[in-house]
């Protein structure tokens with residue numbers, strides 16, 4: 284492994300407190316829950332050291348010899364934005380769109396904030412220099428970043444006026460000249476065990492009296508008192524039987540903060556709920572970040588469609604009209620998402636306040652909302668096309684070389700595929716639709732960008748509806764005359 288991948292893996296031995304299956308993980312890269320995924324990420328990091336490929340994923344930082352990942356490129360032109368798209372797409376194609384939190388989303392958020400740092404200093408005069416210093420540190424050290432924005436799911440019918448909730452949601456317990464101490468929990472941070480820093484703020488708007496809960500923080504993963512509590516691992520060892528679970532299990536975790544110290548330079552905002560809300564809703568930064576998620580999603584839909592087409596051909600169902608109709612639907616899914624992506628880039632414009640070249644937010648928002656419905660439907664189509672074939676597979680491909688191998692070769696073959704290749708294909712499909720990893724992905728696509736119900740409702744609430752309603756009233760007025 285070349286320089287950056289290894290540097291990344293080595294950097295994870297920093298005293299962080301990662302918990303899985305009753306144990307504190309001592310060596311992440313060697314632990315079976317993480318080794319496959321970290322190997323994949325290490326390989327992606329290495330691309331920046333490969334002179335032939337580094338321009339696909341990175342850019343030469345002015346004044347430095349080294350390349351940085353293009354998620355750190357502040358776009359000021361259509362060309363810059365296209366460079367970012369290319370980098371996101373390259374990583375997404377390398378991982379078939381299945382790895383979604385490779386830190387390019389969270390890095391983009393930081394990049395957007397950095398590009399807007401002067402404007403954001405209206406929220407707090409200290410934020411400009413903090414963002415400048417942090418952005419450079421993250422860019423020049425290939426920091427892996429992830430977000431953790433939601434509060435623990437204890438009782439969603441209650442808010443911060445409830446003492447139990449207020450105590451458990453992340454809040455400041457004391458402060459001094461050096462920084463603040465925070466306690467409480469944040470839930471779901473994908474990539475948490477192997478991230479360098481967490482970007483932490485409140486996803487929802489808080490009322491002004493809840494200043495202790497209002498903050499925007501950059502929290503080192505190895506902070507004392509911070510515990511990273513992982514879900515069950517979905518990682519499998521054998522790539523032949525589990526081609527996705529063995530490589531792409533991006534671990535999700537809950538973060539428990541037990542009086543964690545955050546130095547002031549990592550406290551972007553604290554105490555001002557409205558300022559935190561403005562930072563969280565900063566449109567240019569959000570557009571840059573969610574633009575990445577749409578690029579990645581297109582790659583995933585393409586991959587899933589490819590699997591569905593191959594399955595249909597392998598068992599000779601691709602000639603049936605209703606199967607063709609469903610496979611055609613997968614193509615419309617891809618084209619719809621691509622069209623939204625292209626539209627967001629074609630309608631990109633310079634943010635008047637910062638000059639950042641921003642993809643058009645409305646198309647990005649629509650792609651996000653639509654994706655929550657398209658992905659479960661794509662999975663459903665794949666199930667309908669393959670029928671029971673997904674579980675008519677021997678438990679291990681190794682059995683083809685075993686005592687009953689000859690029989691397996693005879694009875695598991697497909698239209699034009701030998702039995703081993705066909706079973707390999709169906710095992711890949713199962714990893715998408717039925718394995719624990721596959722189920723997690725369906726949940727992820729429904730929820731990664733926030734509650735889809737409130738997401739769509741916000742699109743309605745935030746849209747300028749007047750031109751559309753005016754037209755209606757005009758017609759009715761004319762009809763009365």
Ligand SMILES: Cc1cc2nc3c(=O)[nH]c(=O)nc-3n(C[C@H](O)[C@H](O)[C@H](O)COP(=O)(O)OP(=O)(O)OC[C@H]3O[C@@H](n4cnc5c(N)ncnc54)[C@H](O)[C@@H]3O)c2cc1C
Nearest residue numbers: 430431432433436439471472473726727730731733734736
């Ligand atoms: C696999 C996975 C990975 C994730 N990774 C990350 C990550 O890396 N970083 C990150 O920050 N987040 C991540 N998320 C979290 C994601 O942002 C949240 O799951 C999402 O915002 C929904 O919040 P919730 O899970 O708390 O659901 P809830 O908000 O508890 O919603 C549960 C149900 O109750 C309804 N509901 C709850 N409250 C209300 C209300 N006030 N009004 C109306 N309806 C309500 C919802 O509509 C929904 O149907 C991830 C989620 C998943 C599933």
